[in-house]
Amino acid sequence: MSSSNVNAENSSVQNAVITEDEAAIYDRQIRLWGLEAQQRMLNSKILMVGMRGLSNEVCKNLVLAGIGSLTILDDQKVTQEDLGAQFFLSADDIGKNRAVASRDRVRNLNPRVVVTADSDKLAKKPEEFFNQFDVICLTDCDLDTLIHVNEICRKFDKKFYAASAMGLFGYIFCDLNYHAYVIETKEDKSDKEEPDVKRIKRETQYVSLETSLSKNDWAQIKFKKLKKISEVLWAIPIIWKFKQNECRPPNPDDTSNDENSDFMKLRSISNEYLKSINVEPSLFTNVFLKQLLQNVSAEISPVCAIVGGILAQDILKVLSQKGPPINNFFVFNGLDCSGIVYQVEPGKKAIS
Incomplete structure (x- = not known):
């Protein structure tokens, strides 16, 4: 259409x-x-x-x-x-x-x-x-x-x-x-009176996806806090970069340690990517990487x-x-x- x-x-x-x-x-x-x-x-x-x-x-x-x-x-x-x-x-x-x-x-x-x-x-x-x-x-x-x-x-x-x-x-x-939006808060009065509703206007400026991915100052965050970040956050750009390089999604069955396997290609991409944004590559574990690879093409x-x-x-x-x-x-x-x-x-x- x-x-x-x-x-x-x-x-x-x-x-x-x-x-x-x-x-x-x-x-x-x-x-x-x-x-x-x-x-x-x-x-x-x-x-x-x-x-x-x-x-x-x-x-x-x-x-x-x-x-x-x-x-x-x-x-x-x-x-x-x-x-x-x-x-x-x-x-x-x-x-x-x-x-x-x-x-x-x-x-x-x-x-x-x-x-x-x-x-x-x-x-x-x-x-x-x-x-x-x-x-x-x-x-x-x-x-x-x-x-x-x-x-x-x-x-x-x-x-x-x-x-x-x-x-x-x-x-x-x-x-x-x-984006501008309103937050409503209620101020309780007595049990017999309806609470006053206060409306507060807020404004937020967003950045583009490309700008977001350019963030490379993760080193300013303490390692203890970085360890608590969900590995899924790192997984997203890693999968994107794999698809850019290979012009296809990763093969969920290709999990061997052979240097040409999709698992090893993802490991190489993740190491390079995380170093480029000043994140320790060990925060993205092999255990999680294999779980990601086995799930990447599935719909649950x-x-x-x-x-x-x-x-x-x-x-x-x-x-x-x-x-x-x-x-x-x-x-x-x-x-x-x-x-x-x-x-x-x-x-x-x-x-x-």
Whole structure:
């Protein structure tokens, strides 16, 4: 589907007003974050790139929450492997385009949301294509694509997310450029009186993915604190660099100590990368590296649900402008069920 078709379908979303029926449907949400916030969500336009297990969860939560429109972009065809962690597809869809095959089932969750399928290649999209959206979310993309789209988002002042689920591990990166939001605090009075609600406006400036990855001043952080950082944070750029070098994902079965194995290639990349940012390579252990390699290509439904749920929640938080969003990495480790936010930015000492 061309960008002009997407624009035509999304035109009805602009300046939409909540009806009485919608107010009744979204009553609990309106009570939670207010009518104005729900109105912003109703007028929002989201682009989701990639249709796999993680993005299934994000799309489900966004559509049920009542966003204005969702465009799903994916140029790949459905395979047997897609049926494991994806619940918008069936065996009858094998051979069809993933976005087109998923569209109607996504739309059925909430017919009030405009859901569009786009089967074009992301690389063929002109910069102007992205300007029509409020939030652009890329899942399971390579580093060069992420950096390229991130820079386009900054050019048009659009909110940018990148995310992936890799077996037991997952990450979210968020670049909102500049974002203003409100924090609400309640000041208790007497037992008989309603508490006063105080609204505090906050502003946050974000950095791009490329700037985040340029942080090389980790040596300023004490070694004891560095040891506590989740190894998943180091794993993300290491996997990206492997894919850049080899033009393919790592082979989960290639775990031998042979110098040409994918395991040893990852070890070499990790040593070089961690030294370049002034982090002791021993903090990224061989035990974790093998676990990462064995998980990197897998989709595990519970992990997709956790990371996808957090990602959708953060996008809704950005749209509603209520509460602080992720700044700027969230990493999930299914081995110990930990999810941690790290602010990875040159010159910042506070990392979590």
